[in-house]
Amino acid sequence: MTQEPDATVPEVTVTAETAASQHTRIDVSGAAAAPMAANRADTQTVFHCDGVHVYYADFLALRNVSLNIAAHEVTAFIGPSGCGKTTFLRCFNRMNDLIEGARVEGSINYHGVELYQDEVDPVEVRRRVGMVFQKPNPFPKSIYDNIAYGPRLAGAKRSELDDIVERSLTRAALWDEVRDRLKTSAYGLSGGQQQRLCIARAIAVQPDVVLMDEPCSALDPIATGRIEELIAELKTEYTIIIVTHNMQQAARISDMTAFFSVQANEMGQRTGELVEYAPTSLIFTNPDDPRTEAYITGRVG
Amino acid sequence: MTILTTPAGIATGAADALRKRPGADVAGATFKWLLIGATVFATGFLAVLLAVMIVDGWDVLSGNLWYFLTHGFSQRSAGEAGVWQGIIGSLQVALVTGVFAVPTGVATAIYLVEYAQGNRFARIVELNIRNLAGVPSIVYGLLGLAVFAQTLRGFSGGTTAIAGGMTLAAMVLPIVVITSVEALKAVPDSLREAAYGVGATKWEVLSRQVLPAALSTILTGTVLALARALGEAAPLILVGAATGFMSFGDANMLETFTGPYTALPVLIFNFARQPGADWGVNAAAASVIILVLVLAVNGLAIYLRNRFERQW
Amino acid sequence: MAPPMSTTPHGPGLKVTDLRTSVRRRAWSAGARWAFALAALATVLVSALIIWTVASGAWTFISQVAFDNLTEIGWFPRRGLFDLSTLLVNSVQISVIAMLVAVPSGFGAAIYLSEYAHPKVRKVMKPTLELLASVPSVVLGVFAISFITPSILTNFFDDINFFNKLAAGIAVGLLVIPLIASIAEDALRAVPVALREASSGLGARKVTTSIRVVLPAAMSGLMAAIIVGFSRAIGETMVVTIASGGGDTSLFNLALTESGGTFTSAMAALGLGTDQVAGNNLAFQSLYFLGALLFAITLVLNMLGDLIVRRLQNKY
Numbered sequence: 008m009t010q011e012p013d014a015t016v017p018e019v020t021v022t023a024e025t026a027a028s029q030h031t032r033i034d035v036s037g038a039a040a041a042p043m044a045a046n047r048a049d050t051q052t053v054f055h056c057d058g059v060h061v062y063y064a065d066f067l068a069l070r071n072v073s074l075n076i077a078a079h080e081v082t083a084f085i086g087p088s089g090c091g092k093t094t095f096l097r098c099f100n101r102m103n104d105l106i107e108g109a110r111v112e113g114s115i116n117y118h119g120v121e122l123y124q125d126e127v128d129p130v131e132v133r134r135r136v137g138m139v140f141q142k143p144n145p146f147p148k149s150i151y152d153n154i155a156y157g158p159r160l161a162g163a164k165r166s167e168l169d170d171i172v173e174r175s176l177t178r179a180a181l182w183d184e185v186r187d188r189l190k191t192s193a194y195g196l197s198g199g200q201q202q203r204l205c206i207a208r209a210i211a212v213q214p215d216v217v218l219m220d221e222p223c224s225a226l227d228p229i230a231t232g233r234i235e236e237l238i239a240e241l242k243t244e245y246t247i248i249i250v251t252h253n254m255q256q257a258a259r260i261s262d263m264t265a266f267f268s269v270q271a272n273e274m275g276q277r278t279g280e281l282v283e284y285a286p287t288s289l290i291f292t293n294p295d296d297p298r299t300e301a302y303i304t305g306r307v308g
Numbered sequence: 309m310t311i312l313t314t315p316a317g318i319a320t321g322a323a324d325a326l327r328k329r330p331g332a333d334v335a336g337a338t339f340k341w342l343l344i345g346a347t348v349f350a351t352g353f354l355a356v357l358l359a360v361m362i363v364d365g366w367d368v369l370s371g372n373l374w375y376f377l378t379h380g381f382s383q384r385s386a387g388e389a390g391v392w393q394g395i396i397g398s399l400q401v402a403l404v405t406g407v408f409a410v411p412t413g414v415a416t417a418i419y420l421v422e423y424a425q426g427n428r429f430a431r432i433v434e435l436n437i438r439n440l441a442g443v444p445s446i447v448y449g450l451l452g453l454a455v456f457a458q459t460l461r462g463f464s465g466g467t468t469a470i471a472g473g474m475t476l477a478a479m480v481l482p483i484v485v486i487t488s489v490e491a492l493k494a495v496p497d498s499l500r501e502a503a504y505g506v507g508a509t510k511w512e513v514l515s516r517q518v519l520p521a522a523l524s525t526i527l528t529g530t531v532l533a534l535a536r537a538l539g540e541a542a543p544l545i546l547v548g549a550a551t552g553f554m555s556f557g558d559a560n561m562l563e564t565f566t567g568p569y570t571a572l573p574v575l576i577f578n579f580a581r582q583p584g585a586d587w588g589v590n591a592a593a594a595s596v597i598i599l600v601l602v603l604a605v606n607g608l609a610i611y612l613r614n615r616f617e618r619q620w
Numbered sequence: 621m622a623p624p625m626s627t628t629p630h631g632p633g634l635k636v637t638d639l640r641t642s643v644r645r646r647a648w649s650a651g652a653r654w655a656f657a658l659a660a661l662a663t664v665l666v667s668a669l670i671i672w673t674v675a676s677g678a679w680t681f682i683s684q685v686a687f688d689n690l691t692e693i694g695w696f697p698r699r700g701l702f703d704l705s706t707l708l709v710n711s712v713q714i715s716v717i718a719m720l721v722a723v724p725s726g727f728g729a730a731i732y733l734s735e736y737a738h739p740k741v742r743k744v745m746k747p748t749l750e751l752l753a754s755v756p757s758v759v760l761g762v763f764a765i766s767f768i769t770p771s772i773l774t775n776f777f778d779d780i781n782f783f784n785k786l787a788a789g790i791a792v793g794l795l796v797i798p799l800i801a802s803i804a805e806d807a808l809r810a811v812p813v814a815l816r817e818a819s820s821g822l823g824a825r826k827v828t829t830s831i832r833v834v835l836p837a838a839m840s841g842l843m844a845a846i847i848v849g850f851s852r853a854i855g856e857t858m859v860v861t862i863a864s865g866g867g868d869t870s871l872f873n874l875a876l877t878e879s880g881g882t883f884t885s886a887m888a889a890l891g892l893g894t895d896q897v898a899g900n901n902l903a904f905q906s907l908y909f910l911g912a913l914l915f916a917i918t919l920v921l922n923m924l925g926d927l928i929v930r931r932l933q934n935k936y
Contacts, residue, residue, distance in 0.1 A: 051632065078631075105504060107425045118634035127639040128646070134507030135630065135639075144498035146517060156516070157506030162642070205502070212506050215630035336827035340736060346728020347737075350797045351748045354755065360767045361759070415659030423656060433660045436667050442848070442922030443915060444855025446887050447670060450911040453891070454673040478666045485663065509641060511649040532754075539756030542857035542884070546891035546907075573758045573858070580762050580862050588766055595759040606754045610747050 051078040053216060053246045054099060058113035061094050061103065068094050071113070072281045074265060076216075081238060081247045083257035083287065086267035087302065091279025092250045095267070096218050098122075099248065100136035101129035134161055136216040137209035142225050143201035145193035145208075150176075150185050153193045153204055157212040171211055178244075179207035180237055199230025206237065210245065217241065219249040223256065235260050254303055257287065264290045266299045358599060365593030376593060381575065386586030391594050394575035397469060397549070398538055400564070401571050404473020405480060405537045410530050412477075413484025417526075420485075421492040422514060441482035448479040449546030457547055465566035467548025472569060475543045480533035487529025491522040524616030531609035539602045541573035549574040572598050674915050677908020684902055694871040695881050697890060697903035706872040707910070710785060710880035714860060715853035717789025717876070718796060722849055725793075726800030727842065733801075734808035735830050753798035761862030764791035769863075773877075783865030783879035791859045800849040803929070807841020808834060844928040851921035855914060857884040883914050 054076040061069040069091035076082050076099075084092035094103065101122065103109040115122040122132060134157070145153050154172045155163075163171060172189065176182040181203045185196070193204055202222055209217055219238070223231040238247060238260050251257050257264050265284040271277050283290065283299045294300045362369065368376050372387075379390030416433065424430030452475025457467045464471040495518050503513040519526075544550070549570045570578075576598065579591035640646075685702065692701040729749070733742050768787040773780050780786070811834050819829040835842070860882050861867050867885030881889070890907040 100505070102501070102504065105501070117639075118630070118632055120634050120636050120639060122639075124636070126636045128641045130507055130509050130641045130645070131639045133504060137507075138501075138505035140498060140501060140505070142498060144496075144502040146499065146502060147521060156503070157508075160506070160508050160512055160645075208502075208506060333825055333827070336825050339827040339830070340732075343728045343732035343736060346725045347732045347745065350725045350729040350801055351745060351752060353794055354748075354752055357755065357759065357763055360763060364766050412659045412662050415656045416663050419656035419660040423653060424660075429657075429660070433664060436664050438926055439919060439922060440663070440667055442851060442918055443670065444857070444884065444918055446855070446857045446884050446891075447674065447911050447915050447918075449887075449891060450677070450908060451666070451670045451673050454677065454908075455669050478670075481663060481666065509645050509649040511652040512645070514652070535754050539754065539758075541756070541758050542861075542888060545888050550892055573756050576756075576758045576762060577858060577862060580758070580765065588762075591762045592766060595762050598756055599759060602754050602756060603751060606751050610750065 052076070053078045053118065055116040056098075056114065057116070059095070059098065059115060060112040061091065061098065062108075062110040062112070063106065064108035066276055067278045069279045073113075074281065074284045076246065076248060077263065078246050079242055079244075080262040081242050081249060081260055082263045082265065083261035084248070084250045084265050084267060085252075085254055085257050085302075086279070086282075087269060088252075089277050089279065090267035090269040092265075092267045093220055094279065096220055096248060096250050099216065099218055100133045100138055101127075102133070102138065104129050134212050135214050136218060137212065137214035139202070139205050139209050139217065139219045139222045141221045143198055143205050145196070145201050145204050148193065149190045150193050150196070150204060151189040153208050154211045157208060161212050175207040175211040176204075178210055178241070179203045180233065180240075181207055197230070199226050199233060202226060202230070202234060203237065206234075206241075210241070214245065216246040216248065219247065221250050221252060224252060231256075254291075258291050261287045263287060266290065266294075266296070266302065268298050268302070358596070361592045361595045361599065363592075365589055365591075365596050367589050368593035369596060373593075376590075377597075381570070381578070386579075386582070386584065386590050389579070389590055391572060391575055391597065393570050394572035394594070395597075396564075397569045397574075398572040400469040400569065401473045401476060401544070402534050402537055404470055404565070405476040406530070406534055408474055408477035409480050409484050409533060413481050413533075414488045414526055416481075416485050417488030417492055418514060418519075421489055422510070422518070437482050437485050440478075441486070443479075444542075445479055445540055446542040446546065448475055449543035451475065451478060452543055452547040467568070468566045469569040470565055472544050472547045472549055472571065475547050476537040476540060479540065479543060480537050483533040483536060484529055487532065488522070488526050491525030491529065492518065494525065495521045524612060528609045528613040531605060531612065535602050535605040535609065538605065539573055539598065541571070541577050544571050544574050545577070550578060572601070670915065674908055674912040677905060678912035681902065681905040681909040684905070694869070695866075695886060696869050697886070697906050698869075700902060702906055702909075703872060704913075706870050707881055707883050707886055709872070709874065710864070710866070710870070711854055711882040711884070713874075713876060713880075714785050714789040714792060714864060714882060715850055717786060718793035718853040718856075719846065719850055721790050721793025722796045722800050722853075723846060726797045726845070726849070727804050729797070729801045730804035730808055730845075731830060731835075734805050735826070735834065749798045749801055753802075755795070757795055757856060757858040758862065760791045760795050761859040763794075764788060764859060764863035777877050780877040781865075781879050783863065784877050785864050785880050786876040788860045788864035789876075791863055792853050792856050795856060795859060796849045796852050799852055800845045803845035803848060804838075804842055807838040807845065807929075810841065811837045840928045840931060844925040847921050847928070848925040851918045851925070854921070855884060855918050857888050861885040861888045883910050886910055887914070 052075045056075070057073050059069065059072040060067060072095060084096060086092050097103045098111055098115055099117075099122075103111060111123050117132075117136075120127065146156060148156070151172055154175050155168045158168060158171050173182060173186075176185060181200060184200060185204075188195075193201065196204060202225075206217070206222075223234050226234065235256065238249065241247060242262075249257075249261065263284065264287040266282045267279050268282045269277050269279050283294060283296045285295070290299065291303060294303065376390045377395070378392050379388070380393050381390070382388035416437070420430055420433060424433075452471055453467075456464050456474040457471040460471075460474075464474065499517055499521060500513055503517045508516070541549075548568070572594065576591055576594045579587050579594060686700075689700055690702050690704055692703050694701060694703050695706045729745075733745055737745065764787040765782065768790055769780065769782065769784060773784070773787055777786075815833055815837055816829055819833040820826075824832070861884070864882065864885060865879035866881035867887075867889030868881070870879070870881040870886075873880060887907055887910050890904060890910075
């Protein structure tokens with residue numbers, strides 16, 4: 008429960024400790040974000056975020072995030088628990104709209120269209136920006152119906168469905184394992200298979216972007232390896248944003264990495280913020296910010 | 309017995325002290341047996357009830373059961389009277405009850421769980437449902453008499469099975485709402501998120517994912533509510549079920565919904581208030597029939613619940 | 621492979637209108653929202669109609685009745701005598717007897733199921749209690765006049781009336797046992813295991829733990845069970861109408877072995893129809909007045925019980 012007006016919260020945090028790292032934070036925020044994408048002229052910007060704040064009622068969960076997401080790349084969000092990386096991920100398909108009291112301020116621009124305006128229907132946004140969740144969450148239906156559900160809603164014809172199901176499952180490297188039991192319950196699959204089914208379900212509606220919220224956290228190492236291979240293949244067709252706790256995973260599969268951190272204000276409220284956003288190779292070899300370095304070398308978090 | 313002992317005393321007495329002594333915990337054993345007695349009393353009287361009714365109603369149950377089930381009420385003599393109208397009437401009333409209570413109750417539950425997360429209107433609705441659950445059944449009879457049978461006479465046709473069914477629908481509405489709310493809350497959010505994640509509208513999430521997942525529990529609640537309605541007599545007495553009897557004339561089934569009606573529990577009440585032992589036999593026999601009916605419906609509900617219980 | 625779904629391509633050139641769902645799907649979703657809200661409103665309407673019905677009917681009665689007639693010798697609605705104390709005393713007597721039957725048995729069963737019973741026993745007993753809750757009240761009314769009075773009570777009371785409050789109270793008690801047991805069991809199970817372990821850890825026997833630790837901790841919930849059970853007993857109609865008699869006419873009396881009408885049985889008698897046509901028109905209006913009283917009494921009791929249960933939920 009905060010007594011002070013929301014608008015004043017960002018200023019409060021410039022303490023002696025954070026002032027030292029101020030220059031690196033400026034690098035990733037505001038106007039500086041655009042040139043960074045422009046440096047890599049061959050890529051196209053899918054999301055352009057500028058000064059994004061996320062509130063849950065009066066509580067500021069994420070402060071002032073500005074970054075660009077490039078097409079056909081894998082962007083990883085890393086950072087300690089509670090740093091707001093999942094919160095930020097759910098901004099891209101307006102999943103936060105489903106949480107009572109959640110509010111997004113600032114600008115998230117998707118291919119030139121402001122995402123958070125009344126004219127935009129989150130339902131269509133979620134069709135174009137698909138999502139894979141932390142725990143595999145297949146519908147309690149057959150494998151076939153799990154994949155066909157989204158296309159049906161989007162208006163796919165019955166005659167097209169067989170094709171869509173086969174193509175999506177093939178793309179998710181699951182087809183060979185399930186082709187003979189498409190009509191059986193998805194709950195009969197192993198955890199890793201279920202998560203690949205969820206990926207197939209997400210790409211069945213022909214999205215532009217696939218958001219992945221710690222997709223491997225519930226899986227064993229072998230299943231995790233298969234998902235990572237799959238992500239590398241999928242980025243030729245889709246833009247992928249992935250939240251992960253596992254830094255090695257981020258280093259293995261991502262092109263860009265955003266490191267988020269968390270800061271508590273004097274009332275103990277923990278607010279996440281973006282510390283550093285750079286090509287993955289750079290972040291893991293030569294981080295700009297001491298907090299990033301501390302985190303990736305395992306001294307914090 | 310002393311509480312404080314010297315260390316030496318503890319040492320020498322330790323082996324004895326730790327040994328279980330027979331008869332030491334007399335109070336505990338007595339308490340436990342009292343509790344068992346209470347439990348047996350609380351649950352066992354159903355068996356006594358059933359046995360007494362079967363014995364009392366044996367003349368009808370053993371000899372004339374088929375006649376009893378297939379003939380109408382008779383004012384002339386107990387031997388000529390049957391419960392046919394009551395059975396048909398109860399089924400009609402239950403049908404009307406279901407038609408009104410189930411859609412309203414389930415929809416209210418959906419509104420409470422899926423739409424209004426604790427807003428003021430939702431809090432009013434919740435408080436209202438809790439209070440409705442405690443309103444005595446006969447007060448619903450007043451509602452039925454004044455509103456469903458009189459104000460809405462044009463729709464219900466007066467004191468008819470439709471008015472009676474609507475009255476019981478109002479009465480069981482809280483049961484349907486409360487069990488449906490529980491059913492919907494048990495559906496995990498991950499299922500909703502999965503559906504939203506592929507671009508489903510709220511209605512599509514609810515109609516194709518959440519409701520199918522909650523259906524078996526909602527069904528259980530509905531069956532329990534109808535069982536309650538099946539055994540209820542008090543409100544129906546005020547809505548004309550005690551004085552009206554469905555006629556067997558040329559009327560077809562549909563027309564009987566808007567004519568005079570009665571219900572099985574009301575018939576039992578009618579048997580019970582006639583002077584003479586013969587009528588008592590009828591009352592007991594009809595009681596056995598309604599007990600079997602209500603227990604079977606409830607058993608079905610409990611079976612459904614256990615059969616379809618899903619662990620998420 | 622042709623794109624299976626009609627959709628505009630991703631990438632630059634995206635327009636706001638591309639991020640809209642079809643009008644049909646949006647209309648369905650908006651319509652469903654309204655339909656659900658309307659249903660919720662309908663449940664509030666049921667309450668409003670109940671209150672309006674009993675209040676307006678009760679007002680008609682109050683504005684016409686001579687107040688002296690509310691305290692005359694007994695309940696004779698067709699003669700214009702509406703002594704409320706007659707009905708009140710009978711209602712309270714029967715409900716108190718019901719509590720004397722239901723509370724020891726219901727609490728005993730609740731303590732047994734929550735503290736002692738093997739999970740397997742519990743798994744069988746809980747549904748059995750639920751099943752008991754569904755026994756139709758008319759059947760218990762018949763049970764009272766065909767068994768409780770003739771086979772049990774006549775052994776203790778020589779001149780007991782065929783219709784009597786004692787048998788009605790016992791039968792109502794049997795009826796509310798499952799309700800009381802259920803609320804009490806919830807209250808007992810809400811007591812944290814840690815409290816029981818703390819007591820056992822001090823060397824207390826199970827009986828001591830149950831009586832000295834668990835019961836006091838669950839006291840407010842047990843109180844709620846009694847209040848809600850009492851409210852249910854006050855509102856019970858059929859058992860009382862069949863077993864206690866006197867719904868149509870009753871002289872004031874305190875004897876439990878005599879018949880006596882209650883709020884509910886008086887309402888049932890008035891509702892049986894004859895009074896609507898014949899006799900004092902005020903008699904029929906008294907039906908609504910009694911309904912209003914009953915509604916108010918049970919509402920207060922239930923809200924009190926609800927308040928206690930809610931406070932209990934917040935406690936642990």
